[in-house]
Amino acid sequence: MNVLLAILGGVFLLLxxxxxxxxxxxxQTTKFIFFSEGIAVVFLLLACYTLYGNKQFxxxxxxxxxxxxxxxxxxxxxxxxxxxxxxxxxxxLELTGLAICYIVLRRLPVRMYTWLLLAITAGGVLQxxxxxxxxxxxxDSRNTYFPMTGNFFNPGGYAGYLALVAVxxxxxxxxxxxxxxxxxxxxxxxxxxxxxMMWLPLTALVGCAIVLPCLRSRSAFLALAAGIGGVWWxxxxxxxxxxxxxxxxxxxxxxxxxxxLGYAFYLLKRHSADGRMLIYQVSATLVQEHPVIGxxxxxxxxxxxxxxxxxxxxxxxxxxxxxxxxxxTFYAFNEPLQFVVxxxxxxxxxxxxxxxxxxxxxxxxxYMPVRATAYGVLLASLCFALFTYSSxxxxxxxxxxxxxxxxxxxxxxxLVHISLPLDRGRMAVLPVxxxxxxxxxxxxxxxxxxxxxxxxxxxxxxxxxxxEMYRExxxxxxxxxxxxxxxxxxxxxxxxxxxxxxxxQQALAVLMQARQYQRSxxxxxxxxxxxxxxxxxxxxxxxxxxxxxxxxxRFYPLYLLMTLYQENGETTKAMMMARTIKxxxxxxxxxxxxxxxxxxxxxxxxxxx
Numbered sequence: 200m201n202v203l204l205a206i207l208g209g210v211f212l213l214l215x216x217x218x219x220x221x222x223x224x225x226x227q228t229t230k231f232i233f234f235s236e237g238i239a240v241v242f243l244l245l246a247c248y249t250l251y252g253n254k255q256f257x258x259x260x261x262x263x264x265x266x267x268x269x270x271x272x273x274x275x276x277x278x279x280x281x282x283x284x285x286x287x288x289x290x291x292l293e294l295t296g297l298a299i300c301y302i303v304l305r306r307l308p309v310r311m312y313t314w315l316l317l318a319i320t321a322g323g324v325l326q327x328x329x330x331x332x333x334x335x336x337x338x339d340s341r342n343t344y345f346p347m348t349g350n351f352f353n354p355g356g357y358a359g360y361l362a363l364v365a366v367x368x369x370x371x372x373x374x375x376x377x378x379x380x381x382x383x384x385x386x387x388x389x390x391x392x393x394x395x396m397m398w399l400p401l402t403a404l405v406g407c408a409i410v411l412p413c414l415r416s417r418s419a420f421l422a423l424a425a426g427i428g429g430v431w432w433x434x435x436x437x438x439x440x441x442x443x444x445x446x447x448x449x450x451x452x453x454x455x456x457x458x459x460l461g462y463a464f465y466l467l468k469r470h471s472a473d474g475r476m477l478i479y480q481v482s483a484t485l486v487q488e489h490p491v492i493g494x495x496x497x498x499x500x501x502x503x504x505x506x507x508x509x510x511x512x513x514x515x516x517x518x519x520x521x522x523x524x525x526x527x528t529f530y531a532f533n534e535p536l537q538f539v540v541x542x543x544x545x546x547x548x549x550x551x552x553x554x555x556x557x558x559x560x561x562x563x564x565x566y567m568p569v570r571a572t573a574y575g576v577l578l579a580s581l582c583f584a585l586f587t588y589s590s591x592x593x594x595x596x597x598x599x600x601x602x603x604x605x606x607x608x609x610x611x612x613x614l615v616h617i618s619l620p621l622d623r624g625r626m627a628v629l630p631v632x633x634x635x636x637x638x639x640x641x642x643x644x645x646x647x648x649x650x651x652x653x654x655x656x657x658x659x660x661x662x663x664x665x666x667e668m669y670r671e672x673x674x675x676x677x678x679x680x681x682x683x684x685x686x687x688x689x690x691x692x693x694x695x696x697x698x699x700x701x702x703x704q705q706a707l708a709v710l711m712q713a714r715q716y717q718r719s720x721x722x723x724x725x726x727x728x729x730x731x732x733x734x735x736x737x738x739x740x741x742x743x744x745x746x747x748x749x750x751x752x753r754f755y756p757l758y759l760l761m762t763l764y765q766e767n768g769e770t771t772k773a774m775m776m777a778r779t780i781k782x783x784x785x786x787x788x789x790x791x792x793x794x795x796x797x798x799x800x801x802x803x804x805x806x807x808x
Contacts, residue, residue, distance in 0.1 A: 203244045204311050207303065208318040210237035211601075215322045215360060215594040216329070216350050218341070223657040226341050226352045230593045231289060232654070235296045235647040239640050242299050245306055246636035257618040261611035262560045264305070266553030267603065271298060273549055274496050277542055282495030286685035286716035290497045292650060293593055295643065297600045304604035312569045312605055313378045316367055317395065319598060320403045323364030326350060327406025330357070334413060347413055356592045358416035359583045363598045365407040366426030366579045370572030372400035373434055378568050417464040418586040426579025430571050437566040474524040475532045475586065481507045482531045485540045493543035500529040500687065502540075504718035508748035522751035523786050527719045530591070534584035560612040570609045573602035653682040657689060664692065669699040687717020695725050703732045720746040724756060727763075736767045752786045758795045765802065777802040 214234055222228040274294075278285050304315075326349045332338035333347045341348045351357040371378065375396040411419060465472050485494065485506050494502050507525065511518055531537035539547045564570075580589065580599050589595045660675035676693040683689040690713030697706035707729040713722050727742035740763060747756040757780050764773035777799040785792055 200248060200308075200311075203241055203248065203303075204307070204314060206237065206244070207241050208314055210234060210241070211315055211318040211597070212322045212325075214597065215326050218350055221658055222651075222654040223661055224352070224654075225658070226348075226350060227591065227593070228289070228650075228654045231293055231296075232647065232651050234300075234593060234597065235292070235643070235650075238296050238300045238303065239644055239647070241303055243636065243640050245303050246633070249306065250632055250636075255618055257616070259613050259617075260615040261562070261607045261613050263553070263557050263603065263607040263611040265614060266549075266556060267301070267607075270546070270549050270553060273546060274542060277492055277546065278496040281492050282498065284715060285495055285498070286501070286687060287683055287689075288497040289650070290590060292646060293596065294496075295646075297596060299639075299643070300597060301600050301604050304601060305608060309567075309569065309605075309608060312601075313371075315601065316371055316569065316572065317399060319601070320364060320368050320371060320399050323361060323368065323403045324399070324406055326357070326364070327361065327403065327410050330361075330410040330413070331406070334410075347410070349410075351592075351594070354414045355416055355418070355587055356589075356595070358411060358414040358419035359422065359587065359589055359592060360594045360598075361407045361411055361414075362419040362422040362426065362579055362583060363576055363595055364403055365411070365423055366430065366575045367572060367598070368400035368403040368407070369427045370430045370568065370575055371396065372404065373430065374568035374571075375400070415467065416587075417467055418583045420464070421586070422579040422583035425582040426575040429578040430575035433566070433571040433574060437571070470524060473521075474526070477521050477524050478503075478528055478532050479536065481510050482533075482536050482540055484510060486536075489540070489543060491543045492545060493539065493541045496541050499531060499537055499540055500717045501715065502718070503528055503531075504720070504749050508745055511748050511751055518751075523784070525750045525752055527721065527750065529717070529719075530588040532587055534588060534590060537588070537590070557606075557611055560614075562610050562612050564609060567609050569605050573605035573610075576602040577606075649682055653679045657683065657692075660696070661692065664696050664699075669696055672696045673700065673702075684712070685716055687713050687715075687722075691717065691719070691722050691725070694722075694729075698725065698729060701732075703729045707733070718749075720749045720753065720756065723749065724759060727759060731763060731766075736763060739763055752784075754780060754783065754792050754795045757783070758798065761799065761802065770806070773802060774806050 210233070214230055214237075217229050217233045218225055219229045222232070271294075278291065304312075329338060329349045330347050333340050333349070336346075340346055341350060342353055345354050347357070348354055349357040349360075351360065375393075378396065407423075411423065481503065485499075485502055488506075504527065507528065511522060511525070514521070531540060538550070576598060580595065580602075583589060583595075589599075656675050656679035660672045660679070663669075663672035663675060673693075673696050676689075676696060679689075680693065690709050694706045694710035694713060697703075697709060707726065710722055710726045710729065714726070723742045723746035727739040727746065730736075730739035730742060740760065743756050743760045743763065747753070747760065750756075757776055761773055761776040761780065764770070764776060780796060780799040781803065
């Protein structure tokens, strides 16, 4: 069991920091592959220990266990049966791995949880150090647009992860004298453990205090305050001592302070906040169109941009200000809202039921430090998820799953307990259970191995494309096409690469396929270009118009329409588009926009002459 704990602790420690440039989107895919392979090994070791190291095989299912299983089954059925058109999804593969991780965590003794919390804290220290080195320009950022991202794609995900680490570290430091992590150890070992419990969480808190303000993430600040506040409140009331009621004056002052802080956060990144409001409004239309079962897991990106284009068409000039905020969007920037969009009212009601029955049927155990810390993690995660996205952040998700496992094992009432003696009839039971465990690991391992090869091939294709080696890029794309033929982003890149070698017919077929799994203005303009080359001007016009309606503030679709009309001899339409370009408000000045406006001026001048 100690070997299993060491490997799992290593996964928790290193997961945020692993990185390999051979994969596409390495800050995400490397973590996914490392986690999946690590958790498969841990699960296999756990199966061996459970079946061959014990005389009795027992399972205890709590209210929370059963509720989470029901939600997972619904998501699976909704994805694969109620929505037959489902694309390749890294999120789905991660969910499968997290479910296996949850099973492993539920089989561990509670005293081992503290070691894993320390591993999470140590991983946070490494990431805080990475951020400081990036801030000092000693280490390169993972995103050229931002000076500090840790080992994450952008500052938002990095800040969210550090906020959870800070909550875990605060919980460990607060309970440093009461948490039990070793039994019957020597005095030297106990002294080392006491030192570790004191200084490791404190180091992580100091690191987070240095890095988080530099990231300027409002969601992370809110998550940090809520998580630490929740842990502190539970700690203060650990002996069932009820706090005195606040006087009205104090309540009013607190409300004014919160309102002031909220407005200050809004002003900190006003355009970002307004952009989220646009996304929420458009997402609400998707809920209205698909109220019962939603659009299917990880299918938000296949529906949203069409809904945004339709919304702008309906609003017309009334949405002129909102049009300046639009962009290609693949997340709802609100996880509960995106969950409802993807899983519908049924999924939402199931989730509410799980929360209700968890609170309705507690375990009845006394105050436990790890449980208080888990509550703080979940509260921080919820606050962060209300204003951004964490469903693509595996480094956050495994901490959230760990918190759920802690609550299930320490705070939820046990409903089902099954115990099977293995000493009698061992020869009959063990082969069946061993075969099931091996089959699960084999199937999951094959899925991960296939994903590894696909991400590596895709990464090579993208590198060749950036170097303008388009024929070589197409060879890499073609090699991994069978595995990624239902991934919208992959198909978009493949289609654009085919167009660069003037293989417009195949490029059009691939881009039309990409439309089924992801919608964006980039795909629409690429389709329009291929239709234009094929002489299908009407189809090209429709694609360009769709791209224009998706993101009304962009100049490029207008330019494509203007040149299309000019080449097709539709001078009146070309002139109207040129005047539209000339009068259009510039969101972000650039050389490209100046050139487009210059072309429009030339058309207008030529017509006036």
